[in-house]
Amino acid sequence: MMKRSGGLILAIAAGLCLSGCWDQTELNDRAIVVGSGLDWRDRAPSIIVTEQIVLPQGVSAKSALSQNSIAVSASGTGVLNAMNKIQSYLSRKNFISHRRVFFVGEAMAKHGLLNVLDEMTRNPDVRLRSDAFVVRDATAQDVLRLRSPLEKIPSLGAVRSRHLLGAATGTSFLDFLIAAADETDFATLPVVRVRQEGLILGQREEDILQFIGRAVFSKDLRLIDYLTVNEATYRLWVLGVLKSTTLTVPLPRNSGEMAVDVRRFRSKVMVNWTTGIPNFDIRLMAAGSVIENPTTLDLKKQTIVKKVEQAMGATIARRTWKMIHKVQTRDHADIFQFGHDVLRRYPGRWNTVKKDWPAIFSAANVTVHCDIALLTTGVTGRSPHLNPQQFDQSGW
Amino acid sequence: MKHHRPHPARGQSQFDEQALIPQLAMPLSDTVQQNESNLRGILSGASDAVFRTIRANGSHPLLVVYVDGLVDSKQLEEAVLQPCLQDETPRTPGTAENALDHVAGLIAVGDIKRAKTFGHLVHALLNGSAAVIVHGCSEALLANLPGWETRAIEEASSESGIRGPREGFTESLRTNTSMIRRRLRTPLLKMELVTLGRISRTNIVITYVDGVVDRTVLQEAKRRISAMQVDMVLDSHYVEDFIEDVSWSPFPQVLNTERPDVVAASLFEGKVGILVDGSPHTLIVPMTLWSGLQSSEDYYERSVFSSPIRWLRYFLLFVAVTITPTYIALTTFHPEMLPTNLLLNFAAAREPSPVPTAIEALVMDLLFEGLREAGVRLPRNVGPAVSIVGGLVLGQAAVDAGIVSAPVVIVVAASGVASFTIPRYSFSFSFRLLRFPVLLLASVLGLYGITVSFLAILIHQVNLESFGVPYMSPVAPWSPGRWRDVILPSARRSSMVDTAIPDVPSGSTAVHPNERGDHE
Secondary structure (H helix, E strand, C coil), X not given: CXXXXXXXXXXXXXXXXXXCCCCCCCHHHEEXXXXXXXXXXXXXXXXXXXXXXXXXXXXXXXXXXXXXXXEEEEEECCHHHXXXXXXXXXXXXXXXXXXXXXXXXXXXXXXXXXXXXXXXXXXXCCCCCCEEEEEECCCHHHHHCCCCCCCCCCCHHHHHHHHHCCCCCCCHHHHHHHHHHCCCCCCEXXXXXXXEEEEEECCEEEEEEEEEEEEEECCCXXXXXXXXXXXXXXXXXXXXXXXXXXXXXXXXXXXXXXXXXXXXXXXXXXXXXXXXXXXXXXXXXXXXXXXXXXXXXXXXXXXXXXXXXXXXXXXXXXXXXXXXXXXXXXXXXXXXXXXXXXXXXXXXXXXHHHHHHHHHXXXXXXXXXXXXXXXXXXXXCCCCCCCHHHCECCCC | CCXXXXXXXXXXXXXXXXXXXXXXXXXXXXXXXXXXXXXXXXXXXXXXXXXXXXXXCCCCCEEEEEXXXXXXXXXXXHHHHHHHHCCCCCCCCCCHHHHHHXXXXXXXXXXXXXXXXXXXXXXXXXXXXXXXXXXXXCCEEEEECECCCXXXXXEXXXXXXXXXXXXXCCCCHHHHHHHHHCCCXXXXXXXXXXXXXXXXXXXXXXXXXXXXXXXHHHHHHHHHHHCCCCCCCCCHHHHHHHHCCCCCCCCXXXXXXXXXXXXXXXXXCCCEEEEECCCCCEEEECCCHHHHHCCHHHHCCCHXXXXXXXXXXXXXXXXXXXXXXXXXXXXXXXXXXXXXXXXXXXXXXXXXXXXXXXXXXXXHHHHHHHHHHHHHHCCHHHHHXXXXXXXXXXXXXXXXXXXXXXXXXXXXXXXXXXXXXXXXXXXXXHHHHHHHHHHHHHHHHCHHHHHHXXXXXXXXXXXXXXXXXXXXXXXXXXXXXXXXXXXXXXXHHHHHHHXXXXXXXXXXXXXXXXXXXXXX
8 A cells, every 4th residue: 555655656756747747937937918909000010019017026116106017019910920029029928817908099999800809818818807998099009108106007097997987897898799799789998098298296297098988889890989988977877887976967047067976876778669760768867965066056955956856867868868869870889788678678579670770779769867866965055155145045 | 772662563572571580470488588689689770679677576577668769758657667667566476367467457558459479569669569578478568659759730731721721631640540530520430551561561541431432442442552562651652653543644543632621521522531651641532633623722612702713723724734835826827816916916026036936935834844843842941042033034034135035934924823723733743744745736736736635635534534433524424413513612512411421330321422423
């Protein structure tokens, strides 16, 4: 027994040492890629891949503004072709499993993503749960060159600011793929741009990354249109995935604007297709609390609060309707999953209409209603700096 | 001296008392002079043997022999010497039997035996008896007056606790048995004496509670102990070495404890205790994996507190074995599994390191074991120096110098701290030892290596038996009703109430533990 197991252990040990089957790579032999970018240029080789690689020594530095990453670019006929070229520039093994975000330059997005997406999904080293952004008016290279003032990993800055604006993170690439593969959905990606000299560092100013909305792609994955941040927010609300946001809503008769912190979003899309075109009735619901009231309205009065709620609901509904109308008329792209609503409501009819869905979607009647409940008016009722005579007790 | 712990399989030892001292087999003669010269011959060179001849009343002399230091000299004086010296009654020439009875009547000692051979006599002397040899009698009186110096009862140093009884066993067998007796005041508590060791003649007590004990375990324990062929038993481990099932296993199959309360509780659970004279560590069989992880304090503290602490201990046991291998596997094989920020911190710490992570961890682990070993052996007043050198020089300076990365120091320290939570010191050896093969496998195979080593350990554990009881029981094999004690210490308390023992000893009350445990 002892002799046999001893021999077995010896054989295993010999096998481990002699077979060279050693798969380990030390952390300081890896170049950790945290973000990458795709750019397109008109002359061949036309795909430019940029990789942002962290410098571990810089990460341990106290300030996030110290140089803690480098960007390496290479062009190629395809993504992997370019990445292999990047590897030839690097003294360490290119390690892309921690690539949490990638940026697509505007030129690339307009050229179309059909030919570059395969590497992003097939390569087993790639993390599918990552975020993708379109860079407006610039290249991905420009973004990866930026330093993030607060993040140790610069390219994660965009991911985090988008999260703070109320969207789920880590899934935008996956959502993009799902929508692209869908029969009627149109794919979208969030958009960033490089804001010139937005970061003030003492006497110096540096460029900074800004999150500015959503890009709409055609079915062949070409960029066709942009939505603003507000429009993107309303779209997420319609889709029912908005988590939290702050809305500044103007009140009627120039009585001013009011800022509301909104939570508990719900949305309900009801389809009614009895006439020639479908009717979509969208109900948006949310609860909010007032965080800024620059008007003279007396929020201690319940009647005023009710009026504000109604006015806000009407404004949000109008803005949402405008956003949907814009997408219907300009892009003819169903980015609201209305097709799915129709499929659920009229499964029998769906097979005959899905071929013409972009046209039907563009022509569809959309109505939007919005109910906002103001749960609190902040920590004060009336603005404490106003004297009682100044309050507007009646509203409009 | 090479005959330390000879194994029975490796044959008998060279030592044979009877052959070296043929007089031992001789019977006593009826003259004091003859007996004295024989005894002096046997005990030649024994400067601590005392021969005292008493001639009271001009009658026939008495010879008192004892080994100085082994008998209580004060008691010897009061109970043996003075009565014999002050004996006024004239020695009427009568039968030898009368003379012996007369002297026996003088000696005020509870435990008096008689010896017919020199072998018996000498061994009694060496066990702390005083021998009184009466002229004309071919028998000697043996007054048991053990009075050697012993250590006072102290707190069990290897198993100290906050709450609960503090006294621990000493090196004295009788003191130890009394401590158990005081906890189980029932005639059902049996203490069977066995003498082991051809030179050491060590007294060993097999103790159990009749009617509760698992008969098969008891018989197997007795069989294994009686089959032992040894010259010396200096510690209970000598016995453990012979009676354990699998000697090459990293897991001890015999529990040892310094605490009488643990022994009492174990006896009550139907286990068998083995006390060895000269050792404060009592053996308990059978042992299971879980009993090695239970602290007696679990039962002395409210189970609301002690249950989570026991879970913490199980978790830390896992940590002790796996944290360093997991660190190696994750950072060198599967860095994609780590959160990005954590990976970057690891990478930053790893940046200046000149040697592979696995070697770093191995060296730090070895140094840690070295520190621990140094700490155990060192005199108390040098101990702080070692911890300063170890903690500061090895940890801080090695990291600052960029020789070892900080996370490796952290995981090695964490696994060390985790292994200290195993309440039985000798059981923690198993897991300290197992860290190294797991670490090596993890460094060549990654997480796969950890899985393989865990499977190997589990396969070994479920195959292991201690005196016929599966090592992993009651979890594997699953026995409903009894497994709860593994998780909740309170379960034992309720089962203890359920377990009724008969008050009157009777032959047929033996209950098998399997029948006993299932009626909850």
